[in-house]
Amino acid sequence: MEFDKKNLLKLGKLARILIKDENLDSLSEDLNSILKFVDQLKEIKTDHVDPTSNSLEQILLSRKDIVEKINETEDILENAPEKEMEFYVVPKVIE
Amino acid sequence: MTENLSIKQASDLLKSKHISSKELIQTYLKKIKAGKELNCFNFISEETALLDATKSDERRASNSLKGDFDGIPIGVKDLFCTQGILTTASSKILSNFIPNYESTVTMNCKESGLISLGKLNCDEFAMGSTNKTSYFGPVKNPWRPKDSKIDLVPGGSSGGSAAAVAADLCIASLGTDTGGSIRQPASFTGTVGLKPSYGRVSRWGIVAFASSLDQAGPITKTVDDAAIMLDIISGHDKKDSTSSIKEKENYSKNINSNVKGMKIGFPKEFMSDDLPKSTLKAWEECKDLLKSNGAEIINISLPHTMSALPTYYIIAPAEASSNLARYDGVRYGLREKGNDLIDMYERTRSEGFGDEVKRRILIGTYVLSSGYYDAYYLKAQKVRSLIKDDFNKAFEKVDAILTPSTPSTAFEIANEPNDPVQNYFNDIFTVPVNLAGIPGISLPFANDEKNLPIGLQLITNSFEEQKLLNIAKNIEETVQYQAVPEKWWTQ
Numbered sequence: 001m002e003f004d005k006k007n008l009l010k011l012g013k014l015a016r017i018l019i020k021d022e023n024l025d026s027l028s029e030d031l032n033s034i035l036k037f038v039d040q041l042k043e044i045k046t047d048h049v050d051p052t053s054n055s056l057e058q059i060l061l062s063r064k065d066i067v068e069k070i071n072e073t074e075d076i077l078e079n080a081p082e083k084e085m086e087f088y089v090v091p092k093v094i095e
Numbered sequence: 096m097t098e099n100l101s102i103k104q105a106s107d108l109l110k111s112k113h114i115s116s117k118e119l120i121q122t123y124l125k126k127i128k129a130g131k132e133l134n135c136f137n138f139i140s141e142e143t144a145l146l147d148a149t150k151s152d153e154r155r156a157s158n159s160l161k162g163d164f165d166g167i168p169i170g171v172k173d174l175f176c177t178q179g180i181l182t183t184a185s186s187k188i189l190s191n192f193i194p195n196y197e198s199t200v201t202m203n204c205k206e207s208g209l210i211s212l213g214k215l216n217c218d219e220f221a222m223g224s225t226n227k228t229s230y231f232g233p234v235k236n237p238w239r240p241k242d243s244k245i246d247l248v249p250g251g252s253s254g255g256s257a258a259a260v261a262a263d264l265c266i267a268s269l270g271t272d273t274g275g276s277i278r279q280p281a282s283f284t285g286t287v288g289l290k291p292s293y294g295r296v297s298r299w300g301i302v303a304f305a306s307s308l309d310q311a312g313p314i315t316k317t318v319d320d321a322a323i324m325l326d327i328i329s330g331h332d333k334k335d336s337t338s339s340i341k342e343k344e345n346y347s348k349n350i351n352s353n354v355k356g357m358k359i360g361f362p363k364e365f366m367s368d369d370l371p372k373s374t375l376k377a378w379e380e381c382k383d384l385l386k387s388n389g390a391e392i393i394n395i396s397l398p399h400t401m402s403a404l405p406t407y408y409i410i411a412p413a414e415a416s417s418n419l420a421r422y423d424g425v426r427y428g429l430r431e432k433g434n435d436l437i438d439m440y441e442r443t444r445s446e447g448f449g450d451e452v453k454r455r456i457l458i459g460t461y462v463l464s465s466g467y468y469d470a471y472y473l474k475a476q477k478v479r480s481l482i483k484d485d486f487n488k489a490f491e492k493v494d495a496i497l498t499p500s501t502p503s504t505a506f507e508i509a510n511e512p513n514d515p516v517q518n519y520f521n522d523i524f525t526v527p528v529n530l531a532g533i534p535g536i537s538l539p540f541a542n543d544e545k546n547l548p549i550g551l552q553l554i555t556n557s558f559e560e561q562k563l564l565n566i567a568k569n570i571e572e573t574v575q576y577q578a579v580p581e582k583w584w585t586q
Contacts, residue, residue, distance in 0.1 A: 008457075015416060015460040016423070016437070017453055018445035027454070030515050034458055037516045038405040041474055044481070051476030052483055054307045054337065055532025055557075056294040061336050075195040079427035088425050091436045 003028040003035070097122045099263050099579055102320040105167050109155070116151040116166030116210070120144050123168045123212055127264045132584050133235045135259040137173045138181045139213040144168065147210045154208070164323065165208025170265035172256045173214035174221055175201045175311070176300040180211075184302045185229035186219045188422050188429045188447025198300025199332045200269060200311050207327045212265050216255030219449045220419065221271055221304045224279050224521035226254030227508065228451045236284060236505050237262035237580040241546035244583075247505040250280030250521070256314045257284040261580060267315040267324055271301060273308045274407050275501075275525025278537035281314050282500035282550025285539040285578025287567070288314045289321045290525075292557045293532035294339035296325075297332030305414035306337075308407075308529045318538065318568045322347035325560060344561050352568040355389030359566070360493035364400035365524060367502075373543035374499045381497060381540055381551050384573050385566075393493050397485040402478050403527040404519060409462050409475035410530070415452075416459025422447060454515060483531045490556040495566050498524050500537035500550035524552060534560050536567050539578040548578045 003011070008028050012019040019027060073086055082089040096113065108114045124141055151166035176182050176194035183189045201211065218228040225248040226234040234254040236247040238261070249258040253270030257280035260268050270277040272290035281288025289312045296311045303309065313324030325346050332338045361382060366375075386392050424430035424443030431446045433439030448456070462471035489496060502523055512518055528535040534557070537550040551570070555563040 011457050011461055011464075012441075014464060015456050016420075016440040016444055017448070017456060018441035020445070027457075030454055031457060031461075033514050033516050034408060034454065035461075037519070038409050038462075038471065038475075041402060041405050041409070041478055042470075044399070044402055044478055046474060046477035046481070049477040049480050051473055052479040053476055054293075055483060055530070056337055056339065058294065058337075058339060061333075061340065063333050070196065076426070078195065079192060081424060081428070081430035090425055091433060091439050093436050 003031045099316065100266055101317045102164060102167055102267055102315070102323050103317070105266050106164055109166050116148040116155070117145065119166065120148040120168050120210060120212070123265060127212060129585050130262050130264050133237060133258055133262055133264070134232055135216055135234055135255040135262070135264055136170070136213045137183055137185060137216050137231050137255070140180060140211055143180070144210050144212050151208055151210065161206060161208035164327070166210065167208070168210050168212045168265055169204065170213060170215045170256060170259045170268040171201055171211050172217050172253050172268070172270045174217060174271050174302045175269060176302065177201055177211070177214065181214065182302070183230070184220045185217050185231055186447065186449070186452070187230045188443070190230065190429065192427050196300060199297035199334060200301065200328045203328050204269070209327065215259055215268060218252035218254065219452050220302065220415070221252040221273055221276055222415070222451050222455055223251045224275065224518060226251040228449055230449060233508055234258045235508065237584070238284060238505060238547050239583060246508045248283065248508050250283035250505065252276040253314060254280050257281050257286050257288065260284070260286045260314050260316060261578070262582070262584070267313055267320055269311060269328070270314050271309060271311050272529065273304050274411060274529050275522035277312045277314060278500050278525045278535055278550070278552060279521055281537040282548070283505040285548030285580070286314050286316060287318055287321050287539070288312070288537045289325060290528065290535050291325060291329060291560055292339070292534045294337055295329050295343070295534070295558065295560065297335040297338045299332055299334040303418040305411040306418060307414060308411060310529070318564055318571045319347060319350065321536065322350050322564045339558070341558055346561055346564055349561055350568055351565050352572050354385055354566055354569045357390045357495070357566065358393050358493040359385050359390050360393055360395040360489055360496040362395050362397045362400065362496060362498060364397050365498045369502065370499065371503060371543065374549055377541045377549045377551060378497070378499050381570060384570065385497070388569055388573060395489045395493060395496070397489060397527070399478065399481045399485050400527060403482055403530055404523055406475045406478045406482065406530060407526045408458070408519060409471050410479065412455040412459035413463050413472050414459070416456045416463065419452070419456055451515065479530050482527055486531045486533060486556070494555065494562060496554040498552045498554070500524060500552040504543050504545065504547040504549055528554055533557050534563050536563050538567050538571060539576055540570070540574060541576060
């Protein structure tokens with residue numbers, strides 16, 4: 001696939017990044033170049049090869065479910081761009 | 096007395112009471128101020144560092160030290176969350192973020208008495224190999240070509256961490272390495288950069304880039320210091336389920352530079368006509384050096400080496416697009432006003448992320464999207480298996496692999512390729528190591544014809560950091576190469 005204006009805008013929507021009109025051309029050029037580069041993998045035979053998602057050969061560990069006093073609401077809200085009482089404030093989502 | 100100190104030397108000075116921790120910190124704060132032009136630090140923790148030093152001196156007076164390295168100043172890549180101290184990942188989107196928790200790695204350093212001088216500049220979200228993607232501007236490499244005033248990149252993404260150690264603005268530093276971000280800048284600055292095995296060091300509290308590849312490690316002046324730092328930062332962490340439960344070794348105590356009978360692999364796929372002559376020469380000389388020290392050199396093949404970079408540029412952006420979804424302007428960081436919630440998200444992310452980060456998020460979103468997942472992401476994960484398998488087979492025959500760290504020495508900051516893919520080639524020799532999850536170290540070996548340091552990379556099998564450090568130490572001892580740049584920034 002080639003990144004043209006239409007599918008680049010769609011990709012921006014999926015990634016929640018506003019793509020400005022003035023950046024469309026250079027961005028599509030860059031992304032097409034990256035895609036062309038990674039496309040060379042298509043030539044490698046991978047029939048009967050299992051994927052590796054993580055190189056660590058270790059079973060997932062579990063730990064005891066003990067409540068620890070970290071990440072208190074008040075501390076976390078310190079970094080909120082906008083807050084009210086114990087809540088984050090966001091633009092209205094319900095009509 | 097306080098020029099280019101290693102951790103070991105600083106520790107001896109403190110022990111023999113030739114200097115107090117407070118004096119040491121004051122000396123380094125002065126050096127940092129004098130080196131402002133290098134732009135290594137995003138944030139200098141002057142007050143807390145001085146306070147920590149006073150406490151360390153008190154502990155020394157009362158014989159209650161936290162360890163042999165209590166009171167020694169280090170720098171921390173601005174990717175580690177530090178409680179109460181600005182942590183930005185060199186991004187606009189996190190430029191006001193103050194974590195309320197401490198990363199495990201920096202906590203381990205604190206518990207050993209190491210003192211942070213501040214947060215070091217890096218590529219934005221660790222994405223880059225020049226340090227030019229930082230929101231706070233590029234770091235300058237302390238090295239300049241002979242008889243010239245041209246500014247060079249320090250490499251990246253841990254460019255500030257490497258430059259600060261090379262310029263002696265701190266004694267050692269912490270970096271992270273997802274595709275070469277410790278080893279490549281170490282190579283460009285004449286420092287020692289160690290990327291441990293995936294799982295050797297906890298990732299908890301490090302701003303995530305690509306979670307199956309990210310690993311923290313030290314940048315130091317000597318191999319011994321790298322071993323000391325690894326002793327301090329490594330080990331299982333219950334907060335990171337991908338940290339290994341394997342017992343760690345006492346790397347600095349057990350270091351042994353004898354390489355007699357060791358088998359060192361020389362991979363033909365790393366050989367290229369594009370390699371600078373001086374790099375080739377250094378690589379060959381190192382091979383001869385190990386041979387004359389009693390090691391056996393074995394030619395090996397890692398057939399999928401050339402596929403590593405395209406594999407990485409699918410897997411890393413895919414994981415990044417998922418990890419960076421959290422920056423939405425709701426809970427922390429930058430928020431831009433929008434007409435509705437979606438509009439707010441889109442404007443925040445458009446304004447808050449730089450160009451390279453956006454490119455990677457978009458590519459990552461694409462390769463994970465329905466219809467393309469199998470063709471790209473799954474395909475890359477399969478090729479990753481082939482790359483890992485190449486190394487497994489090689490390590491049946493050899494103890495370690497020797498390669499150049501980078502395809503060139505440091506280049507000009509002003510030199511900007513039009514195509515982002517060109518920049519990606521900086522990591523061609525380091526990326527396979529991350530994909531396989533094995534450890535690698537870059538150590539300075541010689542200067543090239545422009546008087547810039549050349550780094551060589553050693554690679555061992557997973558969790559064989561001790562062997563890696565032993566061989567590195569052998570090379571360091573034999574070559575006796577002092578990589579110290581001229582301090583032009585103090586004039």
